Amino acid sequence: MKHAYFIAGTDTEVGKTTISAGLLQAARRNGWSTLGAKPVASGCDLTSGGLRNSDALALMAESTLQLPYSAINPFxxxxxxxxxxxxQExxxxxxxxxxxxxxRKVLAQPADFTLIEGAGGWRVPLAGQDNLSDLxxxxxxxVILVVGVRLGCINHAVLTAEAIARDGLALAGWVANIIDPRTSRLEANLATLAERLPAPCIGQVPRLPQADAAAVADHLDLSRLA
Known part of the structure; x- marks a missing residue:
């Protein structure tokens, strides 16, 4: 059975790629073939092979199916x-x-578990009136929602979940990525998120000294996905 999800975040810099890589690693531990893509990325480095984005490369590193870089990160x-x-520039x-x-070509590949990672939050603009959410x-x-746990995250998470529902998409699960472990009343905030978000929490990822895919995967449970 093929599984494919869009990875969204409550904001920029909430750890979407860190969590995406962990999800791909967790799928690999299940014996699944994996494929991750980052359709749009800014902040790329100019290399001898062209522009390369660290997020896209991290997804490729956790993908068992290998495609050319241009297929994974076309923009x-x-x-x-x-x-x-x-x-525009x-x-x-x-x-x-x-x-x-x-x-669509990425999703047509024979991977058991495919992730397409967005950029920033849910309503990131593209050209004209298009948004990345339209993709x-x-x-x-x-959608799997990465919630960057810090002050204000409940509002961002609930509004994002409401927008996803209004757009007619299912929220399959969410991940609490604790980017600020000093958040006041952390456990109470996590409990409120669990009460307010209409999908299962598939993991709480603490602030890790080495946030590589293997360490993140230890805190994720794909069996909870709706």
Whole structure:
């Protein structure tokens, strides 16, 4: 049985790639073939092979099916700025219709477990009135939400879950990524998130001294996915 999900975050810098790599590692431990993609990425490094993004490379490292870099990250931009602004400066038409074919090819691969990771939060703009969330809608993928646990995360998480539901997509699960372990009343905040989010929590990932995929996977349970 094939499993495919769109990875969304409550904001930027909440650890979407860290959690995505951990999810891919957890799937590999189940004996599943894996594939991760990052359709749009800014903040890329210029290498001899072209622009490369560290997030996309991290997903490739946890993918048992290997595709060319351009298939995994078809829209790569050098400045570490909002993708739609980076695309404007590069004179690239960053529309959902432009991104869609490459991601459909990714989903057509024979991986047991496929993740397509977004950028920033749910309503990241693309060209015109398009948003990156429109890509998830066009692909019809259930969503795994990465909640960056810090002050204010409950509001961000609930609003994001409401937007996902309004867009007609299923929230398959969420991960509490504790990016600020000094968050006041941490356990109470986690309990409130569990009460308010309409999907199972598939893991609480503490602040790890070495947040590699293997360490993150130790805190995730794919069997909880709706």
């Amino acid at each position: 790569a931009f050098e400045p570490a700025i909002a993708p739609h602004i980076a695309a 590069a004179e690239v038409a960053l529309t959902v219709q432009a991104v869609l074919p490459s991601m 998830a809608i066009a692909l019809g993928l259930p």
